[in-house]
Amino acid sequence: MLGTAPKYTIAELEKKFPPRDLPVGAMVTRFAPSPTGFMHIGNLYGALIDYKLAQQSGGVFMLRIEDTDTKREVVGAVDVVKNAMRRFGFEYNNDEKYGPYYQSQRKDIYRSVAAELLRNGRAYPCFLTADDMEKIRSEQSAAGFATGIYGEFARDRDIAPDEIIKHLDNGEVPSIRLYSTGNPNARIFCKDAVRGSIGFPENNEDLVLIKSNDGLPTYHFAHLCDDHFMRTTHVVRGEEWLPSLPLHYQLFRMMEWTPPVYIHTATLDKIDEDTGKQRKMSKRKDPECNVAFFLENGWPTDAVIEYLGNILASGYEEAKLKGVVKNFWEYEMKPKKIPMSGGLFDMKKLEWWAKEYIGAMTVPDLVRAVTDWAKEYGDDKQKMQVADLEYLTAVLAIERDNPKRVRKDFITWKQTLELVEFFWDDLFVPNREYKYNTDVLNAFLETFDIADDKDTWWNKIVEIANRFGIKNGDVAMDLRVALSGRTNTPDLYSIMQVMGKARVTQRIKATL
């Protein structure tokens, strides 16, 4: 029925993948995405929990590719995942002893376990076609029954051996279904690490274990085999898996294996701009739910981690503010404290984390981060901005010398470069709307000396203001707009120092 004889017995598999030799309390986790070519921010959130749990407990974090859906295969999809892991600093340890880590390469294992189930009557070959099932489903819903292949609706549940041979001779390939003995009137209690014990009706559906079209396992069966033999201790997954928890308990119980600890995470939501209502982040409508969005727009990956980390361990923020820990990796999260109610993804708060993060960087680190980003993702303008490292450094160093009073207007690498565009002559946009006081500008030019220290420089401005009977600020504003084209800028003195004498006089003269 499985085409070939099983490669292993259960005992052989147990020996091949022995329990891990790890200290007590060490958690073994895995990030197990299906390679769709798109990584959702929710995936990253889950992976962060996995990685963090393993990291803080001295355990193992694995990356397992769930490529059992041949129909949804996307080329390059695995690279998207691996790139994200690297960018966000999630180091996985795929010890080959417990591999392979592509489910498509683990057929031997699934088939061996399935063979055992077939042998002891816990599973059976099912020759129902898609049409058959569609018919069953419509009849069930018409009659008001629950849909699915179960009990009397499971035609091949007790199929006779000669019937099987007949189908096989006919060239039909069966799927392998669970022979469920669950009683829907009885209750099974399952455990979720944050929600506690949850009662469900026992599962009576003969779910597919091995698909007929490609011989690959369904998620449920792969989860059973992989997380058992990879010796996963903690399974972190989205709450959409909660309803299949009784099935998974049933599967593990049937094999007499110990199920892992389950942690079901709430989905990240957002407010729909059109309806004003809360909803799940969607791939199509919300670019910011794509991890690639954060990379392409130059969000500091560590700030994204800090933000997500604070969501999943709400005490982190306070610990950091108090100086108890320096970053999220130093903070010990508690699995029980992972929020179970859906959270809104708050871009404003992410921005705050990003501002704080960049504000705490040294100038050389900031320059490097911005430069690296521009080289990979920037446009021609941005690449030009990072070409002269010395000038870029001077620009980004403005008002960063006093650690207690660092500017916090940089949010992303991209936005940082946009904010300082006026420092480059090619990108500078003169302000033609502003009504300049040319007398003031001329007066400034007369006494301007780039070598002046800040006090001398300021006293000259005060002197001009007095002479024209206007406020100091008005003089400064004329200069500010002439130099930057903007009414809001960092410290004027610093700007002039960075721009240099020639550029300052040239820009002022150009407005006269």
Place this chain on the structure above:
RNA sequence: GGUCCCAUCGUCUAGCGGUCAGGACAUCGGAUUCUCAUUCCGGUAACAUGGGUUCGAUUCCCAUUGGGACUGCCA
């Protein structure tokens, strides 16, 4: 329809029977010898509703309402 999950300021949350219901973001004021930003100070703002249990409920139980998930040979 059935099953399951969830519910404290606008947002994320602390709380685990007795608190002036705390913090952070956002927001609104005020101060900081040039705008903006920063920094500091201060303010507005929440226990969805109805029943119980209890001397006492944000907290425990049950309904209701609201939000969400699942109900595929997708994960």
